[in-house]
Amino acid sequence: MNKVYENILTRASVRSFTDKAIERSDLELILDAGVHAPSGMNKQTWRFTVLSSQDKIQGFAKAVREALGRDESYNFYKPAALVIMSNDRDNHLGEVDCACALENMFLMAHELGIGSCWINQANVCCDDEAVRSMLTSFGVPVNHRVYGMAALGYAAGEVVPKEKNKAAICFVD
Numbered sequence: 001m002n003k004v005y006e007n008i009l010t011r012a013s014v015r016s017f018t019d020k021a022i023e024r025s026d027l028e029l030i031l032d033a034g035v036h037a038p039s040g041m042n043k044q045t046w047r048f049t050v051l052s053s054q055d056k057i058q059g060f061a062k063a064v065r066e067a068l069g070r071d072e073s074y075n076f077y078k079p080a081a082l083v084i085m086s087n088d089r090d091n092h093l094g095e096v097d098c099a100c101a102l103e104n105m106f107l108m109a110h111e112l113g114i115g116s117c118w119i120n121q122a123n124v125c126c127d128d129e130a131v132r133s134m135l136t137s138f139g140v141p142v143n144h145r146v147y148g149m150a151a152l153g154y155a156a157g158e159v160v161p162k163e164k165n166k167a168a169i170c171f172v173d
């Protein structure tokens with residue numbers, strides 16, 4: 001089977017990770033795939049903020065959890081690494097650009113045997129005071145909004161791709 005097609009077909013969201021860390025060289029490949037994504041008018045105003053310290057990831061999860069009133073089980077699924085995708089709030093294509101970059105990273109991670117999951121909640125609370133203060137400590141510019149995050153790590157169990165709705169494809173010949 002075509003390698004790209006096979007990679008796309010076998011990727012699935014992973015929500016349970018082992019404690020194994022991701023090699024820096026693998027993380028760099030994943031991020032490199034992200035920056036090679038398309039962006040509207042090629043603006044590339046995005047920022048890929050990569051956390052691999054468990055203290056920082058869980059500290060950020062706590063800030064998001066408290067901003068949204070979620071319970072203690074909310075922990076971004078305890079990933080080995082977290083990529084916070086943000087973009088200039090004045091770029092009206094910033095959110096979709098971040099989505100393209102996230103999918104590139106998911107596919108690259110999958111190719112390396114690393115699981116991934118989109119984590120969305122920081123999108124709605126990135127301007128909460130405590131969340132913003134952590135983002136600032138990570139170097140995220142204040143004019144950036146968070147548009148999605150990638151939880152990355154080695155899957156703790158079997159990952160089964162979901163059925164997809166092929167009826168959504170409509171050729172108009």
Ligand SMILES: Cc1cc2nc3c(=O)[nH]c(=O)nc-3n(C[C@H](O)[C@H](O)[C@H](O)COP(=O)(O)O)c2cc1C
Nearest residue numbers: 011012013014015117118119120121148160161162
């Ligand atoms: C815009 C967007 C937001 C998502 N937010 C979350 C999320 O906050 N938490 C989560 O566990 N999964 C999240 N997901 C993952 C979806 O639930 C998942 O992609 C979907 O169930 C299909 O499964 P698959 O990725 O295994 O194909 C999100 C996906 C997208 C595209």
